[in-house]
Structures are given as structure tokens and as C-alpha cells.
Amino acid sequence: MKVPTRAALAIAASLSASPVLAQSCSFSMSDMNFGVVNLASGSAVDSTGTLSITCSNPLSLALSIRICPNINAGSGGQSGGIRRMLQGSNTLNYQLYQNSARTTSWGSVAQPALGSPPPIDMALPLLINNATRTVYGRITAGQASAARGLYLTSFAGAETSFTYTSYTLFAPNCSDVTQNPTQVPFNVSAAVAPTCIVTAQNINFGNHGVLNTAVDATGAINLTCTANLSYSVALNGGLSNSPPAARQMVQAGSSIIYGLYRDANRANVWGSAAGQTASGTGTGGLQTLTVYGRVPAQNTPAPGNYADTVVVTVNY
Incomplete structure (x- = not known):
């Protein structure tokens, strides 16, 4: 009776020494700086930012991973689904987009008025996968009345929540992906020139x-x-x-x-x-x-x- 007990203890010790294997992703987002802008003509002004993604896959049985990059309104808030930068009580309207034509807003499951987050799917055969996505920004047209000076909004803390999960056959909807919430801070700024x-x-x-x-x-x-x-x-x-x-x-x-x-x-x-x-x-x-x-x-x-x-x- 003692021999099986010793064998069982040996097996248990072996299992506890093995690492727990799971997918892991990290993110970084560059600041979006529109620079010095001339709004006197009433035209829109464009800029971009870059989202960088690194995911590791230590021998997972899953085939893919879905990432849901939720970006809320930021510290400047939003009005009617349009984000705002602030300079004191002055506001400057802008929006973030998923595409270069700036027709599809980049939003958040938590704040659907801003649009939806673009799901990002990555295959998992490799141990480490890297990817980048461009975030397209636009200061909306018709803001010649904006006062001069520096405008800023910050995406810190809960203003971003990038969630992700692995899957084998069917990708889940981003509204159902709540695992691994990760905060990814960045800033959006513009300086309105006197013109x-x-x-x-x-x-x-x-x-x-x-x-x-x-x-x-x-x-x-x-x-x-x-x-x-x-x-x-x-x-x-x-x-x-x-x-x-x-x-x-x-x-x-x-x-x-x-x-x-x-x-x-x-x-x-x-x-x-x-x-x-x-x-x-x-x-x-x-x-x-x-x-x-x-x-x-x-x-x-x-x-x-x-x-x-x-x-x-x-x-x-």
C-alpha cells in the first residue's frame, strides 16, 4: 500500500512543477499629434497613430486569438458620437477611424455611440506574433471659430480596455469578449494656430x-x-x-x-x-x-x- 502512495506523490510533484501555458498579449499605442493646425479655412485636418500588438502562444491548442481594442471618448469626452479635445472650456471636435477613408469610426463596446471596436484576429501557430494597426484621426471640418492654443485629450485608465481571448473555430463577438482587459494609454493633441x-x-x-x-x-x-x-x-x-x-x-x-x-x-x-x-x-x-x-x-x-x-x- 505504501508503494502506490509514493508513486502518486511523485506524479503530483511532477504536475505541480510544470508551467501553466496560456496566450498572452501586450499592446502599445503611439500618441496622435495633429501638430499646428490652421482651421481658418474650415477644412478638416488628418493625422494617424499606430497600435502595436505582441501575442505569445506557448503550445496552445487554440488556432486563433481575437483582440477587441476598445477606445472610449478620452478625457475630453464626446458629444453626439464625436470626440473632443479640450483647452480649458474651449473644445475641438475630432474622431478616430478604422479606415483611411475615415468612414468607419473606431469606438468601444462600452460607448457604442462612438462606433464599434475593430476586431483583430491573429493566428496562433507561432510562439510570438507581432502586428500593427493604424488608427486614423480627423479634426472635423467647420471649426474656424476654434480659439487658438493647445488642445489635448488623454486616454488613460479605463478610457481604453483592450480585451482578447483564444478560439478554435468561430470568433466571438467583441461584445462577448471580456477576458484580459488591458489599459493602453495615449494622448491626442493639436495646436490651433493664430491665422x-x-x-x-x-x-x-x-x-x-x-x-x-x-x-x-x-x-x-x-x-x-x-x-x-x-x-x-x-x-x-x-x-x-x-x-x-x-x-x-x-x-x-x-x-x-x-x-x-x-x-x-x-x-x-x-x-x-x-x-x-x-x-x-x-x-x-x-x-x-x-x-x-x-x-x-x-x-x-x-x-x-x-x-x-x-x-x-x-x-x-
């Missing part, structure tokens, strides 16, 4: 036989500047580099004197020196500044088309 976009409308004084009375006309300067950005607009002296009220339109050696002003009464000249510029604060939307022109009464030169070119400079 102004400017266009100008020509001033046409029309056709006149004689210049025995003043002739008035107007033009416009259209500005789209980053919200809360202070700016000033200067006009140079034209091709002749003349004073603001004595610019010259020329044709074949002849000239017509004219002036440009900031007010309808033509009392405040518009030039480039101190006290001659127009100023304002950007809203992120279109702002229009009227340029008031006047050709004063003067000797009428030879007939012809008279023109000048004035350069608009926006300082901010």
Missing part, C-alpha cells in the same frame, strides 16, 4: 467725362481670423507709394489722385502708419471691412483707363 485669411474686392470709380466734383466708391476687405485674435489691417501707398489721401491711378504718364478711408465721411484715412490702420478681433467667421474711396475734384487728365494696385497687410 487670418484675407481677400479684397476692387474699387471701381466708374466712367466720368470730367472730374469737377468728387467721385465716391467703395470696396471691401474680407477677413476670416481665428476666434479672439486681435488684428490690424494696413493699406500701402499703391504703386506710387503716395500718402493715403493722395494715391495715384496712372495711365500713360498721366495720373488721377484718389484717397482711401476707413469711414463713410472720408475723414479717417486708411494707410499703414500709426493711427491709419483698421483693427478688430477675429470671430472665426467671415468679417467684412468696407474701404471708402474718393476721387477729389481735380483737373481731368487725358481719356483712358486709370488704375493702381494697393497691397493689404494683416498683422496679428
